[in-house]
Amino acid sequence: MTSDTHIAPLTLPDTRARRIIEQLLAGSGVTLNGNQPWDLRVYHPDFFSRVLHQGTLGLGEAYMDGWWECDRIDEMTCRLLLHGLGERAHTSTERLMYRLQSGFFNLQSKARAYIVGEAHYDLGNDLFERMLDPTMCYSCGYWKEARNLHEAQRAKLELACRKLDLHPGMRVLDIGCGWGSFAEHAARHHGVEVTGITISREQAALARERCEGLPVEIRLQDYRDLEGHYDRIVSIGMFEHVGHRNYATYFQTVERLLDAGGLFLLHTIGRNNSDISTDPWINKYIFPNGILPSAMHIAKASEAHLMMEDWQNFGADYDRTLMAWLANVDERWHEIADNYNERTRRMFRYYLSVCAGGFRARHMQLWQVVFSRGRLGRYDAPR
Structure with a gap:
């Protein structure tokens, strides 16, 4: 089982959030509802506002929820990072909250x-x-x-x-x-x-x-x-x-x-x-x-x-390692599908794919x- 789907993607609504996302993607080689394996296919009208307001957290959760698909998330991630979207993909609130938490608290304490x-x-x-x-x-x-x-x-x-x-x-x-x-x-x-x-x-x-x-x-x-x-x-x-x-x-x-x-x-x-x-x-x-x-x-x-x-x-070897793990998950998930829900499968596919793209970049x-x-x-x- 892979992330590939034959369901037709959503006709994209002409909203401010969509236009901002398209501007961010411009020049990266990643397009919305395109024909390349690394293009995003959008299936939910609120995808754009969710990603715009929640950054990478919203992007990942939207994938877990089935709001979008991409055959090669690893390639999509690599292209977006090389395009310079890595830092811009995080909202200022996300960065501030983690820095405040890690500054005032020991998040890795013994407790x-x-x-x-x-x-x-x-x-x-x-x-x-x-x-x-x-x-x-x-x-x-x-x-x-x-x-x-x-x-x-x-x-x-x-x-x-x-x-x-x-x-x-x-x-x-x-x-x-x-x-x-x-x-x-x-x-x-x-x-x-x-x-x-x-x-x-x-x-x-x-x-x-x-x-x-x-x-x-x-x-x-x-x-x-x-x-x-x-x-x-x-x-x-x-x-x-x-x-x-x-x-x-x-x-x-x-x-x-x-x-x-x-x-x-x-x-x-x-x-x-x-x-x-x-x-x-x-x-x-x-x-x-x-x-x-x-x-x-x-x-x-x-x-x-x-x-x-x-x-x-x-x-660079971690890219190959992560892609091998992803292939194993896709090939053998049916053996444990009764023990985990679909959201968990998508969570692991997304995690392995984006990390592979990060190492590739x-x-x-x-x-x-x-x-x-x-x-x-x-x-x-x-x-």
């Missing part, structure tokens, strides 16, 4: 840490098992030599292991272990002992099942409550939930837990500027209280605690950064 787990990661393992590949990696794959999603995810896990220079018997901490992807791979193929933490009950349950018989311990725990010492620390796809008010605490925690000769690998999505705003639709429906760090955020927060050894960007990046505590000698990062 609020489990919100994203309950809202997104606990949505249902049956859904994520069909969307992801058998590794259950919910982060960017490494497509340098991969022919498919599974090869890309295994390559990403192995790349992280090689960058960490793992040896049998090492104690490894996995901050934000998800469904146990890295823990299982590192323990099975590199003979290390892994402690993984997550804030999702559903992830913890499946991770324990997948890592049964391996030297892996999975905990439902916030990173700020960790104790002990580890030879290596890894964090894949978790830093996006830390929040700018907690960056210093995060790196201080890693420093406290990492042995003197240890290595830490941070795998995170990044943004091109140091703004603290976030997309309101993503914040409401996908990753509550999430925020993407900038390169400056990471460098500034880590400099008092760790030495940066290597920084790699393969953000290079408005987001994917970074792997290796840190040490000032280890002696030369560090050569594998590629």
